[in-house]
Ligand SMILES: [Zn+2]
């Protein structure tokens with residue numbers, strides 16, 4: 001099915017807004033994490049709020065390597081290009097001299113679609129195998145087989161300090177067709193955007209060095225064309241996304257924020 005540019009714009013822009021809302025929800029829910037520390041000291045590290053691991057992601061002081069464990073429901077695998085793009089994006093910003101490694105694991109459908117944040121957290125509890133070990137920081141990415149139960153137009157969420165999800169069925173619906181961005185371009189844009197949030201952008205753990213937060217739209221950047229951009233009234237984002245072969249980049253102000261927090 002073809003969708004209009006306007007529809008696509010709404011979808012793209014919504015992901016940012018809902019990410020911010022979702023963070024609020026998680027912050028409200030998190031005072032009593034569902035999982036208590038178990039056998040190891042690090043076992044509750046991954047239950048913190050979005051942005052709380054910005055420094056650990058950006059610097060090499062505590063962690064010199066990054067392991068991204070991507071779990072996807074069969075039939076919703078991200079493209080190899082998306083993962084290459086993600087690795088390049090992370091290499092560009094994070095001090096991880098021991099490397100950035102991305103692994104992919106397929107699972108059968110958990111049968112939970114449409115997904116609430118609690119559903120996604122349940123999947124993480126059941127299927128996350130990567131946790132911090134020695135000098136390696138672990139991030140969990142889940143690609144769902146359904147939409148977000150709170151808003152079916154949402155494409156991605158960052159819901160914990162090292163956890164994010166992409167709504168795989170929406171990726172397929174809104175990419176690859178005539179007049180739509182390619183699957184890799186859409187996935188890369190959403191994936192990198194959500195990683196931007198767990199790096200602390202904008203003003204969610206990483207203090208802004210200049211006044212560029214789009215406070216009307218939550219934790220986003222007010223620079224047109226930035227990866228962390230959100231505004232409802234312009235078609236520029238859509239034109240850029242559909243017309244470009246590469247996902248939007250971080251603008252200099254977002255990069256300056258990350259550098260001030262210890263990133264590249
Ligand atoms: Zn966002």
Ligand SMILES: [Zn+2]
Nearest residue numbers: 221226251254
């Ligand atoms: Zn920006």
